[in-house]
Amino acid sequence: MKTGPRGGALVSTTVPPVTNKYLSYDEERAPKVREMFSRLAWRYDLVNDVMSFGMHRAWKRRTVRLGLAKAAERAARRRWLDLCCGTGDMAFLAERFSGGAARVVGCDFTLPMLAVARKRRGEEESVSEFVQGDALRLPFADGAFDVVTVGYGLRNIADPAAALAEMRRVLAPGGRCVILDFGKPRNPVASALYNGFLRTMMPFVGWLFHRDPETYLYIPESLAPGDDGDQCRGTEPGIGKRETGNVGRGAQPFRFPFSVSPFPNAR
Numbered sequence: 279m280k281t282g283p284r285g286g287a288l289v290s291t292t293v294p295p296v297t298n299k300y301l302s303y304d305e306e307r308a309p310k311v312r313e314m315f316s317r318l319a320w321r322y323d324l325v326n327d328v329m330s331f332g333m334h335r336a337w338k339r340r341t342v343r344l345g346l347a348k349a350a351e352r353a354a355r356r357r358w359l360d361l362c363c364g365t366g367d368m369a370f371l372a373e374r375f376s377g378g379a380a381r382v383v384g385c386d387f388t389l390p391m392l393a394v395a396r397k398r399r400g401e402e403e404s405v406s407e408f409v410q411g412d413a414l415r416l417p418f419a420d421g422a423f424d425v426v427t428v429g430y431g432l433r434n435i436a437d438p439a440a441a442l443a444e445m446r447r448v449l450a451p452g453g454r455c456v457i458l459d460f461g462k463p464r465n466p467v468a469s470a471l472y473n474g475f476l477r478t479m480m481p482f483v484g485w486l487f488h489r490d491p492e493t494y495l496y497i498p499e500s501l502a503p504g505d506d507g508d509q510c511r512g513t514e515p516g517i518g519k520r521e522t523g524n525v526g527r528g529a530q531p532f533r534f535p536f537s538v539s540p541f542p543n544a545r
């Protein structure tokens with residue numbers, strides 16, 4: 279494990295044992311991820327609702343609101359990149375919550391996911407653009423965006439630290455980046471229950487919708503031991519504040535399934 283500029287843990291360089299066919303920590307990672315999302319694109323939105331009991335919608339809304347930030351700053355947050363946009367959920371939210379002021383670009387490297395996003399544009403009455411691009415070589419100029427959001431994307435990228443550097447490059451001075459990903463409960467009992475839930479529910483949902491139990495099992499496998507779900511803690515100066523979501527009202531030990539890691543004022 280490397281350490282960051284402030285002594286925090288950088289993205290783990292320890293390679294955990296891998297058994298899932300869609301997960302690897304080598305040059306095969308990107309093609310495997312793309313293959314997996316190509317296969318599940320047409321059912322992605324439905325499966326998200328089923329697996330999270332619809333809660334992913336609230337987590338995405340919170341992420342986008344963090345991107346918009348305080349009312350006084352909103353007017354300045356016009357150029358918006360939703361990286362690893364998938365089928366476009368957060369891009370459409372950014373457009374809606376900004377009252378149409380944000381010019382939103384969704385970027386993803388899996389064409390079938392982008393095809394679903396483009397199809398949804400009509401239903402959403404959206405003018406967002408959806409472009410194909412790799413998070414490790416973004417097809418945008420330096421400082422092109424005021425906000426970058428990433429939902430459940432960073433953990434899929436072969437080199438998350440390099441992706442963070444790219445995100446930083448395309449952010450304008452004073453820009454804001456908000457990253458949404460899986461969290462992990464700190465309480466050991468809640469952690470065991472959460473893991474049990476993921477390891478039972480994921481193969482079932484994979485089998486039900488794709489006749490392939492391994493499809494979503496990469497999620498608990500990619501939640502490596504020691505990884506608290508904060509994909510970017512310590513990787514870039516300015517990252518640190520972290521918010522953790524709560525599934526049940528007031529149930530402290532069960533504060534688990536997502537974390538939002540903003541790095542405001544990236545430069």
Ligand SMILES: C[S@@+](CC[C@H](N)C(=O)[O-])C[C@H]1O[C@@H](n2cnc3c(N)ncnc32)[C@H](O)[C@@H]1O
Pocket residue numbers: 308311312315361362363364365366367368385386387388391411412413414428429430431434435436
């Ligand atoms: C779990 S989905 C998240 C989609 C959407 N953000 C959401 O929250 O519903 C992850 C997405 O990341 C994309 N992705 C993974 N690695 C990528 C990369 N290197 N460059 C661009 N997109 C990538 C995948 O194609 C997939 O659509």
